[in-house]
Amino acid sequence: MKVIETAAGMKRARRQESGSVGLVPTMGYLHKGHLSLVSRARQENDRVVVSVFVNPTQFGPSEDFVRYPRDTERDLAMLAREEVDVVFMPPVEEVYPNGFNTSVEVGEVTERLEGACRPGHFRGVATVVNKLFNIVQPNRAYFGQKDAQQAIVIKRMVTDLDMNVEVVVMPTMREEDGLAMSSRNVYLNGEERHAALVLSRSLQQASDLHKRGERSAEGVRRAMTALIEAEKLAEIDYVSVADASTLAELDTIAGPALVSIAVRIGKTRLIDNTILGTD
Amino acid sequence: MKVIETAAGMKRARRQESGSVGLVPTMGYLHKGHLSLVSRARQENDRVVVSVFVNPTQFGPSEDFVRYPRDTERDLAMLAREEVDVVFMPPVEEVYPNGFNTSVEVGEVTERLEGACRPGHFRGVATVVNKLFNIVQPNRAYFGQKDAQQAIVIKRMVTDLDMNVEVVVMPTMREEDGLAMSSRNVYLNGEERHAALVLSRSLQQASDLHKRGERSAEGVRRAMTALIEAEKLAEIDYVSVADASTLAELDTIAGPALVSIAVRIGKTRLIDNTILGTD
Secondary structure (H helix, E strand, O other): OEEEOOHHHHHHHHHOOOOOEEEEEEOOOOOHHHHHHHHHHHHHOOEEEEEEOOOHHHOOOOOOOOOOOOOHHHHHHHHHHOOOOEEEOOOHHHHOOOOOOEEEEEOOOOOOHHHHHOOOHHHHHHHHHHHHHHHHOOOEEEEEHHHHHHHHHHHHHHHHOOOOOEEEEEOOOEOOOOOEOOHHHHHOOHHHHHHOHHHHHHHHHHHHHHHOOOOEHHHHHHHHHHHHHOOOOEEEEEEEEEEOOOOOEOOEOOOOEEEEEEEEEOOEEEEEEEEEOOO | OEEEOOHHHHHHHHHOOOOOEEEEEEOOOOOHHHHHHHHHHHHHOOEEEEEEOOOHHHOOOOOOOOOOOOOHHHHHHHHHHOOOOEEEOOOHHHHOOOOOOEEEEEOOOOOOHHHHHOOOHHHHHHHHHHHHHHHHOOOEEEEEHHHHHHHHHHHHHHHHOOOOOEEEEEOOOEOOOOOEOOHHHHHOOHHHHHHOHHHHHHHHHHHHHHHOOOOEHHHHHHHHHHHHHOOOOEEEEEEEEEEOOOOOEOOEOOOOEEEEEEEEEOOEEEEEEEEEOOO
């Protein structure tokens, strides 16, 4: 497994490969969710590249960039076991050298949900992913459904800019009790870890209501909100039932709907989602 | 010579080529300036692609998008004579289909000169060139020094987004009397055509002053302004003496300086430029 820290080095390594390349972009502190992406990339491509880069431009000034969990040694050991070919792990100044001054902006779908709560977040995401695609030139790139809006934004960018990569979105991986896997779960203390179950439980409730015939989006939002508010440690950022492609909030659930939530458990902000109406 | 109208068709044609590809992006209504780019591309690459696309997003609402000169038959005949391999000529709805919602924005260097006079112009340019680069995947792309700021913006974008293309900038081609070649010259009537010489004359004056030892940027601007204002049909948009890489206006001409002007001759807005201090 090669570890490469420069864009030029990564491009050089890429030019030496003639087969297909799968890229898994990550911010490190890997968990089974990431590994499921790696495993799929392994199945579908001749070579697998995993990028590990905590991207400062997608964090707001009051967010957790500095304390975001990092453990390079552990990440590299996990990726070596998965038979990853290349880990691209650039320092910040390699990605954003002096004079850097370009951004990629996706409109509309970025204005809602995470985009509304975290101004500039998706500009940071789109720009860094655009760069990673140009540096690694993958045939396929793998993202988790856990960051549902991110996947939509990246697909929009790839379509709109005619980028030569197929975006593959893989299901959210969960702990046995339902908590969506996230590098940020490490922030939770014991009590908060328990309280955090309210996220997946509220999504389960949405699915149950939908199965029982509930088609009022507001009905679903209200039930979920009540359930989450009953948890004292939880504070809601948003509870959304939206069109799964435009992310516009729905009145009536007719086609596929993305139910997504952002909830603070203590100081830790967690997100989760599920899709209704595809079964 | 193949003429291709879809992005998918262009990508397919590109995949069939293993040699190097040179791209000359144009808005059509070709002149010798464009042909000098094609000729250089011909020398340096196995295959030459010329795109012909009048990009609506780089025109302001009160600008000349609708009346911008077009002559596809003549363009194709000229390109066939130059032994161009592929002409990529997409309709507007192929480049910007329903739902299109992504833009590429270069900061700072776009805020001055043309960017200040034409808000959104360089966002349109950067976005469409980004798309063309992804569709054609050229090894090299050719632009004219006539649009000096555009060349700087595109180089910045390519560097910042790690795009895999070399940007080649070729000297401005001029009519025998000095007028910089431009598709927009066709707008000029006889009297205006004569008045338009004030642009190249003012740049010549700047070069002469610099050769004689003038190092005050304001001295150069004043002399040029006086010369242009003496022409009754001319109305100045800007006269700039700026750092050739940052485009910041200079006090003293020490390193390479870009002297650039935008002048309206009647209803026609013309630009031209020269570089001082590289000889």
